[in-house]
Amino acid sequence: MRVDRVTVLPERVDVLITVGGAETLRTSADERVSERAMEMLPGLGRHRCDNNQRRTFADEIGDTEVPHLFEHVVLELMALAGSPRSLRGETVWDFRRDGDGVFRVSLEYDDDLVCLGAIKAAGRVVRYVLDGGKPPDIGAEREDLLALRRVPATSGEPEV
Numbered sequence: 168m169r170v171d172r173v174t175v176l177p178e179r180v181d182v183l184i185t186v187g188g189a190e191t192l193r194t195s196a197d198e199r200v201s202e203r204a205m206e207m208l209p210g211l212g213r214h215r216c217d218n219n220q221r222r223t224f225a226d227e228i229g230d231t232e233v234p235h236l237f238e239h240v241v242l243e244l245m246a247l248a249g250s251p252r253s254l255r256g257e258t259v260w261d262f263r264r265d266g267d268g269v270f271r272v273s274l275e276y277d278d279d280l281v282c283l284g285a286i287k288a289a290g291r292v293v294r295y296v297l298d299g300g301k302p303p304d305i306g307a308e309r310e311d312l313l314a315l316r317r318v319p320a321t322s323g324e325p326e327v
Contacts, residue, residue, distance in 0.1 A: 248312035249320020
């Protein structure tokens with residue numbers, strides 16, 4: 168998975184992601200992906216998804232697109248750094264228009280710098296959940312994101 172472009176807009180950040188060739192496109196390629204993600208970020212289990220089946224993200228995580236997992240990891244990292252859990256994301260794709268493996272992820276934000284930092288950190292988290300190895304230090308990632316915050320943190324109880 169590669170982040171190709173990040174565009175900051177007044178109320179959201181758009182991320183263009185490419186999943187290429189032999190890279191894992193779906194989380195179902197390895198059952199450990201969802202296990203690692205949930206162990207690292209248990210708050211993902213509280214996320215909601217807008218889909219036709221009314222499935223939660225906990226239901227989806229075992230078989231979803233890797234950029235969709237990335238979307239939820241960004242939102243969870245932002246929440247750990249004080250962003251409201253009511254912020255939304257969306258992952259869409261049109262392979263005919265954009266090419267195979269190209270996804271568009273849009274993320275609402277309360278603080279653009281925290282969102283940008285969470286995008287960078289989410290890349291490390293997703294790399295770990297896909298490939299294993301040494302896990303990122305989520306506590307350190309959270310502290311780094313808090314250091315970027317310009318907008319006061321909220322406790323934001325509504326679920327993502």
